[in-house]
Amino acid sequence: MAKLLVADDLVPIRQMVRITLSTQGWTIVEAKNGNEALDLVRSEKPDLVLLDVDMGPGPNGFDVCRQIKADQATKDIPVVMLTAHESDSDRAIGFAAGATQYLTKPFGPLELIDTIRGILAHS
Amino acid sequence: MNPDDTKKMVETVDVSPAMPEAPSGAASPDVFRQLLHQAVRVADLSNAQAMRMAMDFAKVYEREQGVRKEFELQLRQMALMEKQATRYAEDLAQMLRTERERRHELERALEQERIANEELRRTGLQGISHLLLAATIKDRTTGDHLLRVRRYVEAIAERLGLPADLVEEFGYSSVMHDVGKIHTPDHILQSEHHLSDDEFDVIKKHCTDGEKMLGDARFFEIARGIAREHHERWDGKGYPDGKKGDEISLAARIVSVADVFDALTSKRPYKDAWSAEAGLEAIEKGAGERFDPEVVSAFVGLSREGAVDRIRQEVAATSSEQNGSSAK
Ligand SMILES: [Fe+2]
Ligand SMILES: [Fe+2]
Numbered sequence: 001m002a003k004l005l006v007a008d009d010l011v012p013i014r015q016m017v018r019i020t021l022s023t024q025g026w027t028i029v030e031a032k033n034g035n036e037a038l039d040l041v042r043s044e045k046p047d048l049v050l051l052d053v054d055m056g057p058g059p060n061g062f063d064v065c066r067q068i069k070a071d072q073a074t075k076d077i078p079v080v081m082l083t084a085h086e087s088d089s090d091r092a093i094g095f096a097a098g099a100t101q102y103l104t105k106p107f108g109p110l111e112l113i114d115t116i117r118g119i120l121a122h123s
Numbered sequence: 124m125n126p127d128d129t130k131k132m133v134e135t136v137d138v139s140p141a142m143p144e145a146p147s148g149a150a151s152p153d154v155f156r157q158l159l160h161q162a163v164r165v166a167d168l169s170n171a172q173a174m175r176m177a178m179d180f181a182k183v184y185e186r187e188q189g190v191r192k193e194f195e196l197q198l199r200q201m202a203l204m205e206k207q208a209t210r211y212a213e214d215l216a217q218m219l220r221t222e223r224e225r226r227h228e229l230e231r232a233l234e235q236e237r238i239a240n241e242e243l244r245r246t247g248l249q250g251i252s253h254l255l256l257a258a259t260i261k262d263r264t265t266g267d268h269l270l271r272v273r274r275y276v277e278a279i280a281e282r283l284g285l286p287a288d289l290v291e292e293f294g295y296s297s298v299m300h301d302v303g304k305i306h307t308p309d310h311i312l313q314s315e316h317h318l319s320d321d322e323f324d325v326i327k328k329h330c331t332d333g334e335k336m337l338g339d340a341r342f343f344e345i346a347r348g349i350a351r352e353h354h355e356r357w358d359g360k361g362y363p364d365g366k367k368g369d370e371i372s373l374a375a376r377i378v379s380v381a382d383v384f385d386a387l388t389s390k391r392p393y394k395d396a397w398s399a400e401a402g403l404e405a406i407e408k409g410a411g412e413r414f415d416p417e418v419v420s421a422f423v424g425l426s427r428e429g430a431v432d433r434i435r436q437e438v439a440a441t442s443s444e445q446n447g448s449s450a451k
Binding site: 010012013016084105106107108109110 | 200203204206207208209210211213214215218
């Protein structure tokens with residue numbers, strides 16, 4: 001079964017994501033800020049990473065995504081941005097940073113599951 | 124929302140120097156503080172309603188106390204969480220509704236299908252018995268002939284490995300193979316002499332007549348095939364269409380063997396009854412010419428096991444025609 005990393009500073013968001021994705025039998029690892037996310041990506045080698053953008057102090061989601069993509073060991077892990085930033089320029093930044101998909105909050109449970117399923121099926 | 128933030132926020136609220144001059148008529152800051160504290164606590168459980176409450180109280184508090192700036196981030200996060208929780212609640216409610224509707228629809232469709240089947244079966248079976256009654260009276264073919272044909276057909280179909288529902292369908296459909304004879308004039312049907320070519324042409328019409336009589340209900344689909352094709356031959360020399368091999372439906376190929384065997388081994392106005400051995404020999408000789416060889420070998424197999432004799436005896440034992448009427 002797939003292992004997914006969720007990085008978000010808000011506990012309820014992480015809870016929602018965890019509850020939603022565990023219905024698919026996936027294992028969920030949680031990070032509450034950018035640095036924790038980077039550590040866990042390297043140590044846990046998840047099959048997919050979900051990244052919030054604003055996560056308090058430290059690297060934001062775009063930075064984390066860029067660093068994942070810059071590292072030879074983690075660059076093939078697909079990244080999904082999950083953020084309240086919904087402008088086209090934010091999207092552009094996300095995709096430029098190497099994100100595979102860009103979801104905006106509020107997101108629906110099915111939307112989240114379908115997106116991840118689609119990406120996992122292709123990798 | 125991070126619980127630490129919440130605590131911080133509430134603590135900040137708690138220790139913030141309340142503005143002594145609240146606008147007249149407004150509730151005291153203490154009440155707001157308590158309510159906000161309460162609502163924020165519940166909001167941590169991701170309850171959309173409570174979060175909306177917390178938002179409202181926070182807004183009122185902000186208006187009352189002018190502390191907007193300190194809480195900007197928390198308020199933004201709360202607003203986001205409120206939207207997020209609402210979206211989830213809506214999506215889940217929609218999923219539930221769709222699922223419920225889908226289930227209702229399915230149940231309705233199943234129920235309708237069940238009623239329709241039941242109805243069709245009942246009227247269908249009634250129809251069969253009426254048709255048979257009429258045809259039997261006219262043809263003076265006995266009910267025993269039809270019963271034996273049905274039993275042979277079911278035994279052959281089962282031996283060929285067909286599923287039980289198809290075996291049953293072949294069985295009840297087989298009894299209608301000659302219903303078209305209701306249109307055949309009596310003097311031809313009951314003739315004790317060999318028929319002229321013209322008379323034989325009239326007889327042949329019972330196949331297409333039977334097919335027409337059986338209408339277009341799905342219940343009679345197999346029966347229509349049997350009625351039309353039970354005088355076709357494996358080698359293509361039969362009537363009415365001269366179909367050959369598996370152009371002829373399997374049900375009709377089976378009925379053909381059962382019908383001919385029973386006709387040979389029964390007494391008719393123009394002939395005596397053959398023995399079962401002689402009848403079986405004739406069937407075997409017809410394999411690949413008149414009959415489907417696989418159906419013949421299934422029938423021979425049944426006969427070797429004694430199933431054919433057993434059917435003959437059982438039908439004779441339950442016979443309604445006590446003294447073997449002349450129709451036999
Ligand atoms: Fe016939
Ligand atoms: Fe017959």
